[in-house]
Amino acid sequence: MPHDAAWWKSAVVYQIYPRSFADSNGDGIGDLAGIIGRLDYLLALGVDVLWLSPIYPSPQVDNGYDISDYRAIDPLFGTLAEFDALLARVHELGMKLVMDLVVNHTSDEHPWFVESCSSRDNPKRDWYIWRDVHEGSEPNNWGSLFEGSAWAWDQTTDQYYLHLFDRKQPDLNWENPQVRKAVQDIMIWWLDRGVDGFRMDVINFISKAEGLPDTPAIPGQRFAIAFDGFADGPHVHEYLAEITREVFGGRGGDFITVGEMPGVTPEQARLYTDPARGELNMVFQFEHMFVDQGQQNKFDYLGFDLVVLKKSLHRWQAALAEIGWNSLYWNNHDQPRVVSRFGDDDPDYWAASAKALATVLHGMRGTPFVYQGEELGMTNYPFRIPQDYKDLEAVNYFNHVVESGGDESAALAGLAKISRDNARTPMQWDVGPNAGFTAADPWLPANPNYIWLNAAAQIDETDSVFAHYQALIRLRHESPILVDGDFTPLMAEDPQIWAYTRTTPDGKLLVIANCGRGPRTVEIGPAWIGANLLLGNLLDTPATSTSTSVDLAGWEARIYSGLRRGGVDAG
């Protein structure tokens, strides 16, 4: 396989959720100055790119994913001058910075929507999606991802507007060329300021099905989440290619673009990320995030099966092997913590399982993303009561269960497992008050386990979760096989072992992990005799493999490097 010069193929991205990262001014909310103060930590981790969740002015209904001004910084987080200082420092340190672009919808407090709402003949009326039906009969049966109908009634102008998320997040009408131009101008404005790319929020939702047809009804439910109606719609590829032309055209190729795409299929993803089509570098697919959740109700926790999880990710490896590129992630600000979800957060297995999961993810082909605190093995929060939740998705869901006479204790159990607040508790820096995140009352409490689980306790330890992430990131930079090698799954049906190889004509890697507590002996064959251990997650593993099998302790993971000569196994 020819080596591809695209720099982001050997890069690792780190996601910062600014509100929960570091508070510099003692108001309990993380901010830009807080990030500046922690850049040395990120440099030590070794990541190449920082992605900031939204920092623009916002009513903060959805923690900044409801933007009211695309060309400024919310005073909560700082000023444009502080942003420029952050960007300059990030560049000085040799890293890049990516902004979150949330343009499927705006806040209802954005001047565009305020105008659009003001009258039916306002020039911005058509910037949003309005429908002319009478109150009490929604234009279609689409449900909002945040409960209830996706339509809200506007009393002033007697029409409904579409909001796939909260009613304070009206969807923009991308069919209007003025909207597309306005978005492109925003992107150009930030690129001119020096940013290195964009993570594009729910960008596969921007083109809706012609005529906004009903989605198949769910028995007993008035509304249903209509992925068939709003995901990967008829014009989405055209709109993305237009962005590439109008925004990135002529600027050279140093940027990175990743489109967040709930519900995207591998076939669609191949189109979005085919370099020849000029749309996006990579997408965030969701298939592996849905494996333990109910289809219509994500808080319906189904338990999880390692075989299903493996097969899903392997399917994506295969689908984007020849054309396109994968992103690799376990966590972000919307997902529960992976060590509690697919690992084992019992103190005896916590560190090993966090490292094992990191190993199997970072061993795959694609660009790895690390979400703040994941590199420390941060866990889910011990939520108990409804009042523990701050996220509107969780709050709306629980209210809906109460109002509809549903099972409240089941709902609380599901929320504890799945809720987005799990990811949003403060970054655990040290043993100081509130995990060193803030001197004041934090907006969301720190996980009480910060007493032993924190950055200060890990950064200088050679066998910490942090050190393991450092080693994986270094490997990504140093090993062309990890970047380019072909992916071949092994033992796909094994419910406990996760194993695969990566190969190029010059060499091969074996990634193998025991995803359970019990020890396992795994037959790997003669081809790996003499292979070198590149990385392991337990101490004192022999540096060379001398047998046709490996003995793996509970949650043990290893990466072996073997030689190939003339394209055949040397072993």
Ligand code: TEU
């Ligand atoms: O999320 C898109 C999305 O569909 C889900 O991942 C979302 O978290 C929700 O739980 C669906 O049930 C993006 C952002 O990442 C998220 O934070 C925003 O709330 C959402 O879009 C709206 O902008």
Ligand code: CA
């Ligand atoms: Ca602050």
